[in-house]
Amino acid sequence: MAIHSHTKENYLKALYLMSLERENVSINELASRLNLKMPTVTSMMQKLAADKLIKYEKYRPIQLTEKGKKEAGLIIRKHRLTEMFLVQIMNFGWEEVHDIAEQIEHINSPEFFKKMDEMLGYPDKDPHGSPIPDRSGHIELTDHKSLCDYQVGKTVKISGLAQSHDEFLVFLNRKNIGLGTVMTIIGKEDYDGTMKIKLGKKELVLTQTVCEQLFAEPV
Amino acid sequence: MAIHSHTKENYLKALYLMSLERENVSINELASRLNLKMPTVTSMMQKLAADKLIKYEKYRPIQLTEKGKKEAGLIIRKHRLTEMFLVQIMNFGWEEVHDIAEQIEHINSPEFFKKMDEMLGYPDKDPHGSPIPDRSGHIELTDHKSLCDYQVGKTVKISGLAQSHDEFLVFLNRKNIGLGTVMTIIGKEDYDGTMKIKLGKKELVLTQTVCEQLFAEPV
DNA sequence: ATAAAAAATTAGATGCATCTAATAATATAT
DNA sequence: ATATATTATTAGATGCATCTAATTTTTTAT
Ligand SMILES: [Mn+2]
Ligand SMILES: [Mn+2]
Ligand SMILES: [Mn+2]
Ligand SMILES: [Mn+2]
Numbered sequence: 170m171a172i173h174s175h176t177k178e179n180y181l182k183a184l185y186l187m188s189l190e191r192e193n194v195s196i197n198e199l200a201s202r203l204n205l206k207m208p209t210v211t212s213m214m215q216k217l218a219a220d221k222l223i224k225y226e227k228y229r230p231i232q233l234t235e236k237g238k239k240e241a242g243l244i245i246r247k248h249r250l251t252e253m254f255l256v257q258i259m260n261f262g263w264e265e266v267h268d269i270a271e272q273i274e275h276i277n278s279p280e281f282f283k284k285m286d287e288m289l290g291y292p293d294k295d296p297h298g299s300p301i302p303d304r305s306g307h308i309e310l311t312d313h314k315s316l317c318d319y320q321v322g323k324t325v326k327i328s329g330l331a332q333s334h335d336e337f338l339v340f341l342n343r344k345n346i347g348l349g350t351v352m353t354i355i356g357k358e359d360y361d362g363t364m365k366i367k368l369g370k371k372e373l374v375l376t377q378t379v380c381e382q383l384f385a386e387p388v
Numbered sequence: 389m390a391i392h393s394h395t396k397e398n399y400l401k402a403l404y405l406m407s408l409e410r411e412n413v414s415i416n417e418l419a420s421r422l423n424l425k426m427p428t429v430t431s432m433m434q435k436l437a438a439d440k441l442i443k444y445e446k447y448r449p450i451q452l453t454e455k456g457k458k459e460a461g462l463i464i465r466k467h468r469l470t471e472m473f474l475v476q477i478m479n480f481g482w483e484e485v486h487d488i489a490e491q492i493e494h495i496n497s498p499e500f501f502k503k504m505d506e507m508l509g510y511p512d513k514d515p516h517g518s519p520i521p522d523r524s525g526h527i528e529l530t531d532h533k534s535l536c537d538y539q540v541g542k543t544v545k546i547s548g549l550a551q552s553h554d555e556f557l558v559f560l561n562r563k564n565i566g567l568g569t570v571m572t573i574i575g576k577e578d579y580d581g582t583m584k585i586k587l588g589k590k591e592l593v594l595t596q597t598v599c600e601q602l603f604a605e606p607v
Numbered sequence: 608a609t610a611a612a613a614a615a616t617t618a619g620a621t622g623c624a625t626c627t628a629a630t631a632a633t634a635t636a637t
Numbered sequence: 638a639t640a641t642a643t644t645a646t647t648a649g650a651t652g653c654a655t656c657t658a659a660t661t662t663t664t665t666a667t
Pocket of ligand 2 (some may be wrong): 249252295296297299333
C-alpha cells in the first residue's frame with residue numbers, strides 16, 4: 170500500500186471527501202475542486218481505473234473501489250493525525266494547520282505517523298471535529314446535527330464543523346467558539362434563521378449560514 | 389526563496405555536502421551520489437546554471453553560487469532541525485531519523501520549522517553532531533578532530549560523526565557510544581591504529597576505521 | 608422533439624525528470 | 638606523443654502531469 174504519486178493521492182482524497190457529500194462525483198466537479206482542466210482529470214481517471222482504484226466508464230460518474238477508499242482513507246488519516254499533532258503538540262491554531270497537513274499527508278513513513286498517534290493518545294477526531302480514519306483507512310461516519318436543528322432553550326456543545334476554511338475558523342476564534350464550546354440557544358428568528366446564543370456571560374447572534382456550519386450535540 | 393522542485397533541492401543539497409569534502413564536484417560523483425546517470429545530471433546542471441544556482445561551464449567542475457549555497461543551506465537546515473525534532477520531541481533513535489528528514493526537508497512552511505526551532509530551544513547541532521545552518525542558510529564550519537588524533541591517557545567527549553549511516557549508528561548504540569559520551573584512551577596499537585578505550589566501567593577496542601569516524605573534543 | 612448548453616473525451620502539445628546510445632573532450636598510462 | 642580509458646555532452650526517447658483546441662456525448666430548455 171501507499172506507493173502512489175503525490176498527485177494521485179490528492180485525487181483519491183478529493184474523490185473520497187466529495188463522495189461523502191454528493192453521491193456521484195463528476196469529472197467537472199473534481200476538476201474545479203483540484204483546480205485542473207477537465208481533460209487532465211479524464212486522463213487521470215483512466216490511470217486510476219487501470220490501478221483499480223476507481224470504477225470508471227466513459228461519461229459515467231466516478232466511484233472509488235474498496236481499494237481506492239482504503240488508500241484515500243489512509244491519506245485522510247495522515248492528514249488529520251498531522252493536524253491534531255500540529256495543534257496539540259506543536260501549539261498551532263486550528264486555522265493554521267491545514268496547509269501544512271496538506272503536505273505532510275504525503276510523507277511515506279508508517280513509524281512517523283505511528284509515533285504521532287501514540288503521542289496524541291490515539292485520537293479519533295481532528296482539531297476541527299472530523300473523524301480520523303483507523304489504521305486500515307476506515308472512517309467511522311458520525312451523523313452530525315447542525316446547530317440550526319436545536320430548539321430555543323437547549324444547551325448544546327459544539328462537536329464539529331461542516332467546513333473548515335481558515336476564514337471561518339478565524340471568525341469562530343473571534344467569537345470565542347471552538348470545539349467543545351457549550352452554548353445555550355436563547356432565541357431564534359424564524360424569518361431568516363438567525364439564532365441568539367448565550368455563551369458564558371456573553372450573548373451573541375449567529376446567522377443561519379454560520380449555524381448550518383456548526384455541528385452540535387445535546388449536553 | 390525556496391520555490392524549487394523537490395528534485396532540484398536534492399541536487400543542491402548533494403552539491404553542498406559534497407563540496408565540503410572534495411573541493412571540485414564532478415558530474416560523475418554527483419551522478420553516483422544521487423543514483424542517476426551522467427546525462428541526467430548534465431542536463432540538470434544546465435537548468436541549475438540557468439537559475440543562477442551554480443556556476444557551470446562544459447567539462448569544468450561544478451560550483452555553487454552564493455545563491456545556491458544559501459538555498460542548499462536552508463534545506464540542510466530543515467533536514468537537521470527535523471532530525472533533532474524527531475529525536476528530542478518524538479523520541480526516535482538517532483538511527484531512525486534520516487529517511488524521514490529526507491522527506492520533511494522539502495516541506496514548504498516557514499512557520500512549521502520556526503515552531504520546531506522554538507520547541508527545541510534553537511539548537512545548533514543535529515542529533516549526529518552536524519551543525520544546523522542558521523536562518524539565512526549559513527553553516528558555521530567547526531573543524532573536528534578525529535578520535536584517532538588523541539594520545540593515550542587523554543579523556544575526550546564524542547562531539548560528532550564523520551558519517552551517519554544507520555548501520556554505523558546502530559553499531560555505536562550497541563557499544564553504548566553516543567553524542568556526548570566521555571571516554572578515556574587507555575591504549576593505542578601503532579601497527580593497525582586500533583585504540584583501547586575505557587567507557588564508564590567497561591573497556592572496549594575500536595578499530596581505526598571506527599575511530600576515524602568519531603569526532604572528539606578534550607574534556 | 609429539436610435546439611442549445613453543458614460536460615466529457617480525444618488529439619496533440621508542453622515541461623520536467625529521467626533514460627540509452629552515440630559522440631566528443633579530457634585525463635592517464637605506456 | 639600516442640593510444641587507451643574515463644568522463645562528459647548531445648541526441649533522441651519515455652513516462653508523468655498538465656494544458657488548449659476540436660469533437661462527441663449527455664443534459665436541459667424550448
Ligand atoms: Mn496533498
Ligand atoms: Mn481538519
Ligand atoms: Mn530529500
Ligand atoms: Mn544528521
